[in-house]
Amino acid sequence: MDRVYLTWWQVDRAVFSLAGEIRKHFRPDVVVGIARGGLVPAVMLSHILGDLELKVIDVKFYKDVEKKMERPVITIPLHGSLEGKRVLIVDDVSDTGKTLEVVIEDVKNAGASEVKVACLSMKPWTKVVPDFYVFRTDKWVVFPWEEFPVVVRE
Incomplete structure (x- = not known):
């Protein structure tokens, strides 16, 4: 699968x-970030939208770029x-959904009384089209927090 690399x-x-779009259409009380990919945008959105309460949930689905488990599994549940x-769920990509x-x-x-989803990107084939997203792509998106330079030690 082709990749697209995003910068910070x-x-x-x-x-x-x-x-900006969320402010126009939804006033969340809580942001739920999906670990790991959704955590950076979730933290940023919680600050930008008024220092909203932030909760974390960890769900494992991918083993590698094209290797998925049969069904996603919650490995760290929501607390409280x-x-x-009104809850805003945030992830990096809506791939399969x-x-x-x-x-x-x-x-x-x-x-939750109301639930909306925000993702930076979505795939054309996703089963869950986010309420808020920035772009669609059929490529594997690599975010800056996923790629680290190799440190050479002598």
């Missing part, structure tokens, strides 16, 4: 673009109640 500047612009809260389906169900089961 591109991510920054994308997150501010998301925040979301009873009556299966991870988002699992998280949306979990957030609703935790009592």
